[in-house]
Amino acid sequence: MKNSIAERVCDFLKIYPPFDLITFKKLLEIAEEVVIVYLEKGDTLFKADQPANEYFYIVRAGAISLFHTDSNDNKQELVTINDTGDIFGVRPLIARENYKLTATANEETIIYALPIKNFQSATENNAKVYEYLITAFATNAYDSYTTEENNEIFKDYLPNTSQDIVNFQTANYTKTPITCPIGSTLQEAACLMRTYKIGCIIVVDHKKPVGIITNSDIKNKIATGEYPINTSVSNIMSSPVITAKKNLTVADGQLKMIKNNISHLCITKDGTVNSRLIGVLTHHDVLVTLGNTPSVILKEIKRANRTKKLRLARLKANTLLKGYLEQNIPLTHIINVISEINDAVIIRAIEIALKKMPTPPPVPFSWLALGSQGRREQLLFTDQDNALVFEDVPEDKYEETQAYFLQLAKYITKSLNKIGFEYCEADMMANNPEWCKSISKWKTQFQNWILSPDDKAILLSSIFFDYSRIYGSEKLVDDLSESIFEALEGSSLFYKFLGKEAIKSPTPLGIFKQFLVEQNGEQKDLFNIKSRGLMPLIDAARLLVLSNQIKNVNSTYLRFEKMAEIDPNNKELYESCAYAFKALSKFKTKQGLLHNNSGKFIKLETLTKEEKLKLKRCFKPIQDIQETLKLRFDLKNFI
């Protein structure tokens, strides 16, 4: 029977190595036995220590994360992420032993499972194919046992900490080093160093590096009067230079520098002094790659030119977050740092997306973050909620302009998804025509919500009123806020709707001072810290700032702090709300990191007595603020 699907599988395989080395006819034999596997985010394909499957795998769409499990404390360390066309799970092809890594879908993923038996019979004696597979294997195999056995091929060793994973990144070196020819004078070389504001220069002879001159050479050999400034560079340069190949890892680079007591490595074409200079790796470059500090991560984000790199940078921020929580650093500081990093990631994703567009934007626009991200309270990865506003255009240009921004938004939301921000379940994202509009249409939209509120409008505005500008025109956003506050002036009904929302979750302590847990469904007996603890505070804070015409204060605790300032009579209540919010957020974040989810549901029996008490203390202000809202907005008869 004809099998068109197998042919299409072939079409895909043949563009990726090592399948490009196999004839179409042989490839078809393999493709006919392929199994197409669909994985949801989080699905596990195989686990470390499981016996080998009959298949090895190639990613068709999506991405697969490989984890190493530390046998001492069972911690999972991310080893690598495989994208479209990447091969993984080849261990059974090379050695008949159990898997050493765990493969899990990093996002929704389609993979092709290739049967090892058919593959082997179709590729028998094809040395090149196996060479490729062994290399692919070696780069993913972090296993001390194989290292001892095959120290020629498998140079990598077992990573114990995330720092070790960083060590295995390819070093990021300067690819356009400044050089001077061997015949130059020192003065000429120094002028070049001044022009390019650099601390060292490589002396080359026919493009091959022969020596290096650094600031300290000039200090020690010229300024001391030992040599005149017009001496030839060859007289004072350090020679020979230490060279390395271009794909060296950070760890190798650092080692070489320590061994030779130098701070610069010359990268050459074949790794020896006898070939062309192609770059310079400095000690500073190494430090930048190794450092896990906000500034380093931010720098890395700004430099990233691909989504994959952005994802790695954002993952580092999670390690940072864990460290911060362990060190008990104040939550406000953590929130600031993580929001800053999230903003930078989104800005960079937008810049990358803009480059993909055929033309620059037809009119100015702004990118808004909504919901928790808009309030700058997002610590863990959550859904992405965003919107786009663009400047008004003539009616006949509207469709075309919107289409442009929709395409842009599609690129952006897709790459945010790859980075780890899940698509919004309700599709409240800027690639939806509903959330990508001109400023006038947005104004009308908000006015409708405010002037004729209903439950759906409230559901939407609870997300939309917490917006903040991430990228683009500030004027557009100010203009929008202006118009919203104008509309709010005449609507007490809208406040009542918002108030109803804020008091709809009852105080989380039952009459017998027990926690109210979920009564039914999958989350039975779990405590929903988000809907019962955080949301009432978030809703209350939003209502309070809107009704007091306070602009540009977006985060919940800052909103309460602002209220304490302008309404001193209730200062204590507002301050305790701000405190409770911070305490609850920290709680949720810790739970989330512990269970690798959003931390929304808490198993009460896992808490210590002290933690339970702490939690309960947070609920008193919630009860009080709900009472206050009922009075102030006259909600008693409204619900």
Place this chain on the structure above:
Amino acid sequence: MIFNWFRKKNDNYPEFYLEYLEHFKKKPKGLIEETRFVAFDTETTGFDKKDDRVLSIGAVSFAGKSIPVSNSFELYIHQDIFRPETVKIHGLMKNGNNVKVSEIEAIKAFLEYIKNSVLIAHHANFDKNMMNEMMMRNGLGKLKNNFIDTGILFKKSKHKIYQDTLKKHYSLDDLCKELNVPKVDRHTASGDALITAMVFLKILSRLDKRKHLKWGYLLRR
């Protein structure tokens, strides 16, 4: 049974059709992970169930989330009716290179392949009608399988705030775009069958976040 009176009795059904009916005697458990699904698609000479004919049938089967390529189904049917205007869509020529079988042979092979699986198709009613018409033309009864329509299923998966803004019809291309399914081999029966299967699995994962659905829910409109 009393309802047997309403059914057209036909004792002359061929063996393979009786065998097919036999599969429906047992009541299925309804657990998604234990159910065999078959996603299928037909290429036809046009849209009229009486006048038009099925030119090819493609199908893939799966239980769980893996689709074995080796167990896909693809065949081409010899037809006297030919409409040149539809060739540009499906690319099947009257005297093309594909080996063709007669209608009855095609039905036999298809029924043996699907058994009592739950069938999935995009705009399922069309493919269902075309198949039923072809079966009755050959003196057989209709398909007995349960059907899931990916077009309807997609609408079910949308958040409630959008229910009033949904399009009336979503084409397979629309769904590929919305769900990010790689479009390969569109407009061949087996290519479309594979795409439909992918679309189904993706919608299912959105609907079944808690992993407790039974497929009965998927059938309901």
